Amino acid sequence: MPTKTPFRSRPIAAVLAAVAVLVIPACGSGERRMPSDPSPHAAPHWDYEAEGPDQWADLDRDFLTCKSGHQQSPVDLPGHARLEPHEHTTVDYHSTPTVTLRNTGHTVQANLPAGNGNRIVVDGVPFELTQFHFHLPSEHTVDGAGTTMEAHFVHKSAAGEVAVLGVLLQASPGPSVFTPILSVAPRAMDAETVVPGPIDLRSMLPGATDQFRYQGSLTTPPCSEGVSWTVLGSPVAVAPADADRYRTLFAHSNRPTQPLYGRVVTLAGG
Template sequence: MLFRALRPLVSGLSLAVLSSLTQASPHWAYQGHHGAAHWAELDPAYEQCGMGQQQSPVNIDHTTLADLPALNFHYGTVVPTIWNNGHTVQVNVPAGQTLEVGGQTYELLQFHFHLPSEEAVHGHRYPMVAHLVHKNAAGQLGVVAVLIEPGSANAALAPVFAHLPRAGEHITVDELTLDLGALLPKTLGYYSLAGSLTTPPCSEGVNWMVLKQPMQLPAAQVAAFRRLIGTNARPLQALNGRTVTESR
């Protein structure tokens, strides 16, 4: 990414775009010979996709109730850049939007979408999910997943779906503003687990927070994303002994 100096480069270090930072990165896809079943074969740097023991996404089924720390979002109104990187529609945001949880402060870098939801809850995958990608001062990623179900109009996301870019295209409109706080559901109970990037190189050490309450999006906008991007969800991965913790 070339927009606004260093910020896009930092935003690129995220779930949906790590493999596209350099032209030397091998092509990957969700289906076919370069699909998810073959990611580990495409490049030695992608070996975690096949060998990792804490891979994402997973089916959230059996959970352990706990007094998880509250998610304190400090989001405002921003002018974003919307990017179609060929794998998803990614919304890059300027600095200053943060999440505080468990004594850690994470800065929001970007959010993007998957269809259907990559996470499953009791075996059910929602029509879509938004992944809000944050990073703390130590460089650790914290990703908040907001599940999406068909329903009423979503004022917070309407500007994004009104400016869906073509593959490879970046769109910045000075008059286009997003109220990031309105992206979140009213209740912020969540599931927590250790996981990974859901795209190559599938790096582990990602702190996942999956909100229990979904948000709604008109069915027409879900369909518009499907026409533009298609299916872009990685298959479910084994828990391998991990515990999924659920807030009370």
């Protein structure tokens, strides 16, 4: 995928911010189906190269939505989206005692213990955080500009619905809150390692909480739709060495942006 111009954060007054809420078994999480998917057969191999995004729909009947869907993710977020202050997603994060890192073969994924208490609230519905993982470069763009990486915090409601919070990461010199995670990422596929805490998840979010919201899909097969997205607009710093370390595992792990097909992207203030 062509390298995009780095996304530069703007002040809240300029109304540039993005937040993305994403579904649990998606966007490079290594899980291939929504919880309600009854398909019994094993999903085929897919990747970001030879069997990449343009080929996903041809690999399996369960992947057809990757081509035929009209609410696909990621998307290019318009910097001048309609402001809807009442649609703000509440983020209730604190510390977690530990995470288990897994190399899924598509990304580095940090799994949280059940009942960890971290959640977001979307339109009055609570979603518990189950895992977060990374993409390089970013999957979402703002007015065509991407960032070095993107973190997806994946949540699940009591009814099994999925919501994802997207955080844009921009390489910047200096310390990074993601170093304790990315510096010990397992190099072998399916390998796991435990990262002891406490790990403060709030430190992984930007200070400004303006957010873009829209209805989308998983960003990996089966590309299931019905996912609530929130993308936080101000990027968080990631150390260049951490991005380089991730790049040695996955040269790129992002799906190109998809057409909006008339969907409305709203911008909620913090």
